[in-house]
């Protein structure tokens with residue numbers, strides 16, 4: 001059996017969970033084995049059914065007083081116990097922040113390997129896989145020697161798709177937990193912004209070193225506001241203190257996936273590119289025709305962003321009348 | 322208060338990353354090296370906490386002796402002590418790195434203690450993931466081996482009366498965790514804006530004595546076969562124009578995409 005750990009929030013499977021099940025269906029087929037799911041902290045019938053729609057045969061639900069909220073230790077302990085008792089042939093989750101965290105927790109408990117962010121997995125006598133390095137700039141092929149492979153698939157390595165012939169039968173799992181797991185449980189939550197956030201914005205207006213100063217971002221702000229978008233930036237910008245890090249796009253920033261990314265004064269270093277490459281379309285504004293961002297973009301304007309962006313703003317306003 | 326930061330030396334590539342002919346490593350022949358960005362923020366975070374609460378910061382890296390460069394850099398921005406865990410080469414898997422770092426940390430904690438009792442670091446900081454191999458696990462394995470709590474993805478740290486309060490970013494907000502000391506955190510870039518070295522810092526970094534610990538640990542279960550670059554979709558860039566005259570063509574594109 002391939003056991004897929006599925007994340008949920010507010011009574012729904014999160015996108016990452018659907019991706020893990022979609023990735024898992026293909027893997028289970030290659031393994032010629034069943035696909036089963038594990039639901040930690042809930043036995044909600046709707047969630048069980050949703051996991052079934054994505055191909056899970058049996059859904060192991062685990063509820064417990066000490067699973068009232070997310071905690072890496074609690075999750076890690078439950079997964080480690082499931083591995084010992086259910087004896088899956090392999091365990092998979094999605095490489096979200098939480099997914100990579102709780103799988104590493106389980107692996108540490110069992111002293112077994114854990115391979116994060118796989119994009120391709122070949123099961124067999126000995127397993128091999130291809131995984132992401134450098135935030136997506138490079139791939140690594142590796143051979144795995146493990147009794148039970150513990151893996152995550154890279155976030156957005158596949159697009160979530162309903163499918164498979166899962167029955168979605170619920171089966172409850174009794175976990176043996178003690179208070180110690182609550183040490184790392186979420187104590188509180190703070191909501192900072194509602195509405196369009198950088199990862200979900202349909203338009204992102206990104207600025208790089210070419211913007212020149214914090215004040216230089218005013219036109220990008222105005223354009224973003226006109227298009228119901230958000231401002232993003234490169235690491236050169238955050239390093240200069242012109243924008244907060246929460247605006248940074250890239251390997252060590254946010255991964256964006258807008259309808260269009262308008263990248264101004266950004267050279268397109270590989271660590272920036274990996275955060276922007278999921279954009280459906282890219283328009284680059286740069287003085288340098290040879291800049292990486294320009295050569296990789298769908299469209300480009302060659303010129304000074306301080307002249308081009310105000311002209312775009314005027315044109316947008318003029319067309320809207 | 323004593324804080325330890327575990328940092329990794331990584332190449333600093335530009336527009337693209339080249340690979341050596343044997344496919345085993347990044348071709349760093351023409352590249353500079355840096356500290357993984359998350360870990361630069363770990364060092365800055367540790368130095369800020371010490372400035373506020375008093376104490377000392379130690380940095381530790383596992384690698385070749387070249388990694389002294391990154392240890393000295395950390396001292397130049399405010400760390401007090403530096404330890405090299407000498408691994409001889411760079412090809413260690415995450416389980417093996419974690420085991421060797423755990424042993425080295427235990428060594429240092431014993432040396433810091435007295436009467437045969439080790440003195441644990443109040444806080445150990447890791448990066449959320451290393452910039453190059455990105456295994457998302459070394460910090461968690463070390464924390465587990467030391468029997469200390471760890472939370473990943475941290476972008477805010479405060480020292481409370483009896484707890485370490487850590488904030489973790491989620492889309493549109495953050496989660497708050499409270500850990501007793503000694504604790505371990507995996508931090509992300511954005512925790513702070515790292516400072517540049519001062520003249521005084523540079524001098525200190527030249528003088529600091531780097532402690533060296535031997536490294537030995539068994540290989541873990543994963544073995545690299547080769548590195549390669551993902552296939553790139555070749556795109557034919559359409560140049561919409563030069564300068565402000567291109568604005569009309571840009572807005573046509575926005576209109577076509579339905580985002581106007």
Ligand SMILES: Cc1cc2nc3c(=O)[nH]c(=O)nc-3n(C[C@H](O)[C@H](O)[C@H](O)COP(=O)(O)OP(=O)(O)OC[C@H]3O[C@@H](n4cnc5c(N)ncnc54)[C@H](O)[C@@H]3O)c2cc1C
Nearest residue numbers: 208209210234235236250251252253265267271272287305
């Ligand atoms: C491990 C690691 C992780 C990293 N993570 C990230 C990350 O998450 N995100 C990130 O962005 N970077 C990241 N970096 C940094 C990255 O390598 C680059 O240094 C950075 O992206 C460069 O930013 P930039 O394009 O704004 O600046 P530059 O490379 O300096 O480019 C400036 C561009 O602006 C153009 N320009 C200048 N003036 C104008 C003008 N008036 N009008 C129009 N164009 C103009 C220039 O032609 C040039 O193309 C990381 C680096 C490392 C080593």
Ligand SMILES: Nc1ncnc2c1ncn2[C@@H]1O[C@H](COP(=O)(O)O)[C@@H](O)[C@H]1O
Nearest residue numbers: 327383447448450451455456457458459
């Ligand atoms: N060779 C190393 N030396 C010191 N610290 C390391 C090393 N490798 C990894 N780490 C630490 O462990 C974190 C997680 O690494 P990884 O599991 O490779 O993603 C990094 O951000 C570092 O803080």
